[in-house]
Amino acid sequence: MTELPPFQTLIDEHAGDVMAVCRGAVGRPDADDCFQETFISALRAYPKLRDGSNLRGWLITIAHRKAIDHHRARGRRPLPVAEVSEVAVEDPLPDEGLWELVGALPPKQRAAVTLRYASDLPHAEIAAALDCSPEAARRSLHEGLKRLREELT
Amino acid sequence: MKQSLHRLAERASTEGLLDVAYASADSPFGPLLLAGTPKGLVRVGLPNQDADTLLVDLATRVSPRVLEAPARLDRARRELDLYFAGKLTEFDLPLDWQLSRDFRRKVLRAIARIPYGQTRTYTQMATRAGNERAVRAAGTACGTNPIPLVVPCHRVLRSGGALGGYGGGLPMKEELLRLEGVLAG
Numbered sequence: 430m431t432e433l434p435p436f437q438t439l440i441d442e443h444a445g446d447v448m449a450v451c452r453g454a455v456g457r458p459d460a461d462d463c464f465q466e467t468f469i470s471a472l473r474a475y476p477k478l479r480d481g482s483n484l485r486g487w488l489i490t491i492a493h494r495k496a497i498d499h500h501r502a503r504g505r506r507p508l509p510v511a512e513v514s515e516v517a518v519e520d521p522l523p524d525e526g527l528w529e530l531v532g533a534l535p536p537k538q539r540a541a542v543t544l545r546y547a548s549d550l551p552h553a554e555i556a557a558a559l560d561c562s563p564e565a566a567r568r569s570l571h572e573g574l575k576r577l578r579e580e581l582t
Numbered sequence: 583m584k585q586s587l588h589r590l591a592e593r594a595s596t597e598g599l600l601d602v603a604y605a606s607a608d609s610p611f612g613p614l615l616l617a618g619t620p621k622g623l624v625r626v627g628l629p630n631q632d633a634d635t636l637l638v639d640l641a642t643r644v645s646p647r648v649l650e651a652p653a654r655l656d657r658a659r660r661e662l663d664l665y666f667a668g669k670l671t672e673f674d675l676p677l678d679w680q681l682s683r684d685f686r687r688k689v690l691r692a693i694a695r696i697p698y699g700q701t702r703t704y705t706q707m708a709t710r711a712g713n714e715r716a717v718r719a720a721g722t723a724c725g726t727n728p729i730p731l732v733v734p735c736h737r738v739l740r741s742g743g744a745l746g747g748y749g750g751g752l753p754m755k756e757e758l759l760r761l762e763g764v765l766a767g
Contacts, residue, residue, distance in 0.1 A: 435641040435648035437604075440587065448583065461586050468590050472599045476646055 433481045436472060443485050444468075447492050453543035454496035456532040463499055467492040489550065490558045493540060500536060530580050531573075537561075538573030545570055591651040601645035603654035604637065610666055611754050614731075616655040619644065622676030623658050625728050628750035643681060662731065668761060671698035673732045681728035685711055689723035696737045699762040703741045725749060737764075 444464075451463035471491050478487070531542050537559060544555045556566040594600045602624070604617040612629025615636055624644065627636045641648050652659075657675060664670035682690050688711035696702050708720035724735040730749055736758040740746045748755035759765040 432638075432642055433646040435602075435637045436646055437637070437648055437650050440590070440649070444583065444587065448586070461589070464586055465590055465593060469593060469597065469599065472594055472647055472649075473597075 433475065433478060434484075436475055439471070439484055439488060440468065443488050446485065447488055450489055450492040450543055451496060453528050453531050453546075454493065454539060455499045456529065459499060463492065463495050466495040466498075470495065486550070486554055489544065493544065493558050496540070497536070527577075527581075530577055534573050534576060537569045538576065541566055541569035542573040542577070591649055591653075594647075594649055595651060595654065599647055600649055600651060600654070601647040602640050603649060603651035604640075605650065605652035605655040605659065606633070607655070607659040607662060609662065611750065611757070614662070616658050616662075617648075618654055618658065619678045619680075621678035621680075623655075623729055623732060624678040624681060626730050626732060628730055628754070630751055630754075631749070658732070665731070666761070675732060677729060677732065682723070682726070685713065685716065685719055686723035686726065688712060689720050690727055690729075690733050690735075693724070693727070693735055693738060694733045696734055698734075699764060701737045701739050701759070701764055704738055704746065705741055707738055721746070731758075734758075737762075 447467055448460060448464050451460040451467065455463045467488065471488055531539055533539075534542065540559055541555055544550045544558055545552075550558065552563050552566050552570075555570070556563040559566055559569070561569075591600070591603075595603070598620075600620075602617055602619055604615060607614045607616050609629065613633075614629065615625070615627030615631070615633045616623065617625040617627075617636070617640055625636065625640060627633055637648055661670055661673050661675060665673070677694075679687055679690070689707050692707055692710035693702075704717050704720045704724070705714065707723075708714055708716045711720065711723075713719070720738075724738050725747060727733055727735045727749065730736070736748060736755045738746065745752060745755055756765060760767050
């Protein structure tokens with residue numbers, strides 16, 4: 430069994446990535462809730478974690494699940510009006526605006542785009558996180574990017 | 583991000599998930615590392631000891647749920663500040679003794695009762711802990727004291743008055759004894 434490093438190390442090294450995933454997946458206003466839920470869940474499970482070799486991947490996967498939980502809970506509430514149309518498309522988009530667009534994608538596409546570009550995960554890990562085949566992950570990513578390109582041009 | 587991390591530490595604490603809280607504290611000798619469990623202060627790292635190594639050791643021996651949470655160490659930090667300023671002669675802090683066992687723990691508990699400004703010998707400490715011949719073991723107990731300063735192993739000297747050793751280096755031991763008025767300034 431690998432010895433687990435102090436949990437603070439995970440925070441120091443990966444908090445930025447986890448926050449990026451949360452922002453991409455649930456949008457900026459709810460990102461902190463997703464972030465808190467992710468690290469509290471991780472902290473709860475941490476002492477019993479068997480394999481400490483890919484802690485970053487582990488955290489990203491938890492963040493993704495928390496984002497899905499968030500959307501499920503939100504699905505039962507009326508959806509706020511999308512603000513996407515208010516973005517001035519002729520201007521180069523700042524990152525924040527881009528992430529808002531990502532946040533507006535259908536769940537699988539959003540997750541695939543976020544995991545690929547915010548978390549830098551390879552296709553195989555995206556597939557594992559989304560619980561689908563690598564081809565399906567690649568397709569979701571492709572569809573998501575296509576849609577973003579359309580929104581941006 | 584800073585606010586998110588602060589919120590996280592608070593929540594971890596209220597949900598009982600903060601097994602080891604740590605913080606650094608200033609001292610005249612350099613930065614100290616303070617670590618506490620819900621039971622009390624469990625570890626004080628001296629300036630010459632590597633903080634990362636100490637944290638890894640805590641993760642292995644106590645729990646990997648180790649988080650930076652300065653608020654949980656406020657009281658210890660305050661008492662140490664007063665001690666270094668010469669305004670506090672007796673610490674009133676709950677201690678967690680789990681990093682020392684058996685004979686060593688007995689020795690350290692006896693050391694914890696040596697009053698400010700007084701010294702004892704390793705032989706006396708061995709005797710107090712129940713084995714007058716285990717002088718060397720008493721020395722080892724001092725050398726591996728997980729809570730130095732608060733458990734004042736700097737007040738233990740060799741028979742005959744030689745300083746003996748100190749985990750934080752001999753100059754620090756001398757300085758502490760000077761602060762307490764044992765050695766002439």
